[in-house]
Amino acid sequence: MTPGFATTDETALPVHIIEADALEGWVASQPAPVQTWVQAAGFKAAIGRSLLIPGADGAPEAVLVGYGTAAQRKRARFHLAAAVSGLPGGAYRIASGLPADRAEEEALGWLMAGYVFDRYRVQTAPAARLVAPEGVDAAKLEVIAAGEFLTRDLINTPASDMGPVALEAACAALAGQHGAHIEVIRGEALLAQNFPMIHAVGRASDQAPRLIDLRWGDSGPTLTLVGKGVCFDTGGLDLKPAAGMGLMKKDMGGAATVLGLAHMIMALGLKLRLRVLIPAVENAVAGNAFRPQDILTSRKGLTVEVNNTDAEGRLVLADALAYGAEAAPNLMLSMATLTGAARVAMGPDLAPFFTDDDTVAAELSDAATAVADPVWRMPFWEPYEADIEPGIADLDNAPKGGFGGAITAALFLRRFAGEGVRYTHFDIYGWQPVAAPARPKGGVGMGARALLQALPGLLGI
Structure with a gap:
């Protein structure tokens, strides 16, 4: 599915965006037939409500879309998108009422409202298409929406069709689309080339x-994106209960999100050198699965005691981060559906991130606000370092106690990110549990648009 705006040469129905407290004045300014129609319809200008206005011949000549109150708008994003599914097919153009500083957000939301996951069942996307508002970079927004759609498609696809082999194929397709170079180290070659923890986590699966x-x-500064690609997580020998396994097709959401971001970067031609590292595994159960109490030696040489095989994401990321750090990139980012603790702290809508760099934190926070992609800084809290040091090995992959789980996981990853490398870690959810404007229930990107917005400032491009 390719998201796109309507073209300006199409006949487009004018859209009047009406705030709740401005409805009465707008109606009073209209001809008597329009006043009668709006009043008879009981239109209240609530977010998600729309009303077609008929012309003299009975055909629609305009549409009203509710914009709610200021208080209601603070509690949601992509307000216009809430009305898209209720509009008949055709082209639309914004005629009045859209604040200039919200045009980009609302136009992108309209595009993203057109997403459906139709791989397994015929589904019809909303057919109302928007002419890009004046002053909006339509081509850029189409690229961003396409990157988001890629992320959603990858997450929504079940592990039967999105295992390590298929995830590799998706990466290869993206590389081919943009003329990128791709190399893959598989199976026993991981041991030969010193990626022991990626091998240990994934060796029990039928897919290497x-x-x-x-x-x-x-040319340009170097950016390394590392995405957790656990295509399905049974929990390993520390087997998850059924309730905990139900959404584990999304445990490669970090990989899906960095691939969506990579598409945005490459399609927009940002002046940087991009590297994407994805450890792609299935945490399966078999006789050769790694075990609780095993001690693994990482690529960096640090030893790790496995106190829970269900804390596998940080193990595969550790080897990938160590590898990425060897090239000393200007900026390295990891994205992972890593901890339930992050969800308890932030819920499904906020993407927590960890960084030691106040400049990175400020740039990300400002960018997130600008593009309606919320993130929240969490601390690399050094007093908790002792919690990830078990004594028998250098590190513990699952500290006892349960407190600060997102922080201890982030501290674990930081040990592998290299001295002197600017490093930021995102602990995302990657799933929309309840449908919201521009975000149907299912896989969703988190933090990618904020990062895209922040990259020019972070890398000086």
């Missing part, structure tokens, strides 16, 4: 574990 390495760009 692998490290996918995508590179693009030949």
Whole structure:
């Protein structure tokens, strides 16, 4: 599915965006037939409500879309998108009422409202298409929406069709689309090339574990994106209960999100050198699965005591981060559906991130607000470092106690990110549990648009 705006040469129905407290004045300014129609329809200008206005011949000549109250708008994003599914097919243009500082958000929301996941069942996307508002970079928004759609498609696809082999194929397709270079280290070659923890986590699956390495760009600062690609997580020998396993097709949401972001970066031609590292595995159960109390030696040489095989994401990320740090990139980011603790702290809508760099934190926070992609800074709280040091090995992958789980996981990853490398970690959810404007229930990108907005400032491009 390719998101796109309507073209300006199409006949487009004018859209009047009406705030709740401005409805009475707008109606009073209209001809008597329009006043009668709006009053008879009981239109209240609530978010998500729309009303077609007929012309003299009975055909629609305009549409009203509710914009609610200021208080209601603070509690939601992409307000116009809430009305898209209720509009008949055709082209629409904004005629009045859209604040200039919200035009980009609302136009993108309209595009993203057109997403459906139709791989397994015929579904019809909303047919109302928007002419890009004046002053909006339509081509850029179409690229951003396409990156988001890629992320959603990857997450929504079940593990039967999105295991390590299929995830590699998706990376190869993206590389081919943008002329990027891709290398993949698979199976026993992981041991030969010193990626022991990626191998250990994925070796019990019928699909060999692998490290996918995508590179693009030949000039500019270097950016390395590391995405957790656990295509399904049974929990390993510390088996998850059924309730905990139900959404584990989304445990490769970090990989899906960095691939969506990578598409945005490459399609927009940002002046940087991009590297994407994805450890792609299935945490399966078999006789050769890694075990509780095993001690693994990482690529960096640090030893790790496995106190829970269900804390596998940080193990595969650790080897990938160590590898990425060896090239000393200007900026390295990891994205992972890593901890339930992050969901307890932030819920499903906020993407927590960890960084030691106040400049990175400020840039990300400002960017997130600008593009309606909320993130929230969490601390690398150093007093908790002792919690990830079990004594028998250098590190513990699952500290006892349960407190500060998102923080201890982030501290674990930081040990592998390299001295002197600017490093930021996102602990995302990657799933929309209840449908919201521009975000149907299912897989969703988190933090990618904020990062895209922040990259020019972070990398000086």
